[in-house]
Amino acid sequence: TRSAYRFRQTRCCSLLLVSYNGKYLILLACHGAGADYRNKPNLKLADSLVGVVVNRAKPLTVLNVRDNQRFRHMEVARREGLVSLLAGPLVFNDKVLGVLAVYTQVLHRFSNEEIKLLSAFADLSAVAIEKARLLQHIMEMEENLRASERLSALGPLAAEIAHEIRNPLTVMQMLFHALVDDLDLEGNARRDA
Numbered sequence: 370t371r372s373a374y375r376f377r378q379t380r381c382c383s384l385l386l387v388s389y390n391g392k393y394l395i396l397l398a399c400h401g402a403g404a405d406y407r408n409k410p411n412l413k414l415a416d417s418l419v420g421v422v423v424n425r426a427k428p429l430t431v432l433n434v435r436d437n438q439r440f441r442h443m444e445v446a447r448r449e450g451l452v453s454l455l456a457g458p459l460v461f462n463d464k465v466l467g468v469l470a471v472y473t474q475v476l477h478r479f480s481n482e483e484i485k486l487l488s489a490f491a492d493l494s495a496v497a498i499e500k501a502r503l504l505q506h507i508m509e510m511e512e513n514l515r516a517s518e519r520l521s522a523l524g525p526l527a528a529e530i531a532h533e534i535r536n537p538l539t540v541m542q543m544l545f546h547a548l549v550d551d552l553d554l555e556g557n558a559r560r561d562a
Contacts (some may be wrong), residue, residue, distance in 0.1 A: 383469075418434065457488045
């Protein structure tokens with residue numbers, strides 16, 4: 370978002386990811402935005418303006434978001450000074466992961482070069498996000514493998530310890546029974562022994 374923020378007249382840049390259930394766009398990162406923008410609720414994918422980018426998997430330009438019925442947070446746009454929008458899909462292996470969106474603070478028609486540049490940023494972001502997800506998955510699998518190795522090593526160790534304890538106890542039990550049999554005890558004393 371910091372690199373894409375360098376567009377001419379940019380007010381803010383945000384990166385939104387599709388939720389795991391596929392119903393929302395969740396703000397993952399932003400640069401240049403104020404607290405109002407960062408704290409806005411998640412966008413419903415089905416009826417939001419940037420949701421169109423996910424559904425069509427193509428970049429979207431809007432001259433003035435304040436005039437667009439699908440833009441969901443009009444008050445936030447006014448307070449933050451958001452006017453024109455350029456949004457590109459984050460696509461990896463034909464799957465849209467989210468949206469990279471750039472807002473300007475004045476009316477601006479985005480050129481084809483700007484659209485291509487944002488699309489390149491979006492593509493690189495998608496690759497980085499997917500690599501991070503795969504790395505996290507690998508780390509979780511390695512941790513699970515280490516835990517299962519510890520548990521599998523614990524089994525033979527527990528069996529060996531049980532064997533080491535059981536043998537002397539069995540010898541002691543046999544000796545004690547022999548001792549009790551040799552003693553001349555009766556009644557409660559014999560039972561206690």
